Amino acid sequence: MMDFLKDEGQKRYFGALAVILAVASIFAVVIWQVNGNQIKEGSVQHDRCLVSSLMEQGVSEAVIAKAFAEKEFTEKGTDLLKRLGISETTELYFMPEVIDIQKGTGRLLAGLFFFLWISLLLLAGLFFSRRERVYQQAVRIIDQFMKGDFTEHLPQMEEGCLYRLLGKIDGLANALAAGNEEAIKTKNFLKDTISDISHQLKTPLSALTIYNEIIASDAENKETVLAFTQKTQTALDRIEGLIQALLKVTRLDAGAVAFEKQAWLLVDVVGRAVSELLVRAEEEGKKIFLTGEENTYINCDLQWTSEAIGNLVKNALDYTEQSAEITVSWNQSPETTRIAVSDNGKGIDEKDIHHIFKRFYRTSKRKGNGQRQGIGLGLPMARSIIESQGGTLSVQSTKGEGTTFTITLPK
Structure with missing residues (x-):
């Protein structure tokens, strides 16, 4: 299941991605804390101003403390706030404190998203540019394979599916190279064998021609006929021996002999x-x-x-x-x-x-x-x-x- 991490390039890519996400998570936690502190400071500031105003109007501290401890609200209080322009439907434009907090949080979030986009784009660009170089190198070497040049090898310096695939292609190329080399050897072997046979048969065949001409020209002379008939037989024996030896050598060189050891x-x-x-x-x-x-x-x-x-x-x-x-x-x-x-x-x-x-x-x-x-x-x-x-x-x-x-x- 995790075989894709055997590829060193992909492993580095996902490692860097994990680091970026970890940094972004830390940044998000910081934004959350900053936003909480801003809300707290705004709330404390609002409460401070409210308490100060009530005390200046002669409201006792006990009444103020009781009001702050209250957890429930009444319709009269709600109606009063509505008449003052404060409700759930109030536009943020009329709440400058909230707008200030929102602006600060927005700037932090914009920084976070900018960091994520730039980091991910750089990481992806670096990963895919390296892969592109591998692909281009593989295409160039495979083009050489197609032209019959097997001197270079496909990159196989790392693990992973991509490099296993390149390794299989390289193995196939090596097999093709061996087959090509064997075909060239076979062709040269046949060429040399035919040349050897032609060269070696030329001398006894020429001798046979001469012997036959001598016999034909002096057919009445029994001694001449007998002497050159024996020489003809010797030449024929030599040709037979040559052909038998060539057949044996050819079978041996071609690996066609099954040795019974x-x-x-x-x-x-x-x-x-x-x-x-x-x-x-x-x-x-x-x-x-x-x-x-x-x-x-x-x-x-x-x-x-x-x-x-x-x-x-x-x-x-x-x-x-x-x-x-x-x-x-x-x-x-x-x-x-x-x-x-x-x-x-x-x-x-x-x-x-x-x-x-x-x-x-x-x-x-x-x-x-x-x-x-x-x-x-x-x-x-x-x-x-x-x-x-x-x-x-x-x-x-x-x-x-x-x-x-x-x-x-x-x-």
């Missing part, structure tokens, strides 16, 4: 990640080692987490020389599980290390044996997978000693 033996997760890479490592003369407690459990999505770890191992194979050693190790603390993928390669250049998680980024100097060439999506995909499960992916690299990628997931 449950407890898995970490050795099984890592084993699944490297199973298809062991043959490649052997072909390239490299070794993959797994180290960690076999009974360690991890709460994760098996398929996606294995893919993230596999991408890190694949990256290590891409950027190490023959006879390199790649180690996948893990350990747990009371709160987290850490998985490290380390290699003893040449390390990552300082100018490259801050960009390796960008899509399609590849280091300027390839350190591997060149048997395979990645498309630059493995590391960004690995980071998206880990971060989508509430974890982090970090990297440390020392020139000439090697690189370590560390996955940290909540236990």
Whole structure:
């Protein structure tokens, strides 16, 4: 019921109004007392004059005292006063004493009403001028909201219905700003994705065109046809791999992947990640080692987490020389599980290390044996997978000693 007093402006307004009314009440009491004193003085003066006149005419004091003590009146007395011009119907003009009292009281009442009018007008003017400034500020900021500028916020420094309303409008504006920002991000994301796809498909498609022209121009030569047919298949495999990787990255970035997290033996997760890479490592003369407690459990999505770890191992194979050693190790603390993928390669250049998680980024100097060439999506995909499960992916690299990628997931 008294919620309107939570508004500091209204609270001050009603407080000041109460003070003004209290002062006016005190002033009214003073006027009442002054008026009473004036009536008393007039009555005493009238009685003094009457008594003096009667005594000069020889009327005894006893008779005068008895007359003043009398509470009743007679018709003869009333008729005499009427003949003297004194009755209830007598105009105030013929009663100067009463007119003097009335004038004094009127001046005091005029002062009281003047004080009330001026005080109330000043108080109302001050209150509504402050409210007008709040309204104008709110209108200006809402106009900015309508133009897409959400840098300012509506005033919410006080309590009360008005500021709660402004707070709700500001919250709505923040939601619109977030939606607008998300829409811009989505638009830029689609634009970048289309640009990336176009750019990445251009090279293998150009190669396919050249291979087909060569095959068409030398169709009689079986060796040429066979060689360039194999190259065509390689280019097609590359396009398929690129499209599959792009689809996965796009789904991850769009938040369209539903991770099915449950407890898995970490050795099984890592084993699944490297199973298809062991043959490649052997072909390239490299070794993959797994180290960690076999009974360690991890709460994760098996398929996606294995893919993230596999991408890190694949990256290590891409950027190490023959006879390199790649180690996948893990350990747990009371709160987290850490998985490290380390290699003893040449390390990552300082100018490259801050960009390796960008899509399609590849280091300027390839350190591997060149048997395979990645498309630059493995590391960004690995980071998206880990971060989508509430974890982090970090990297440390020392020139000439090697690189370590560390996955940290909540236990």
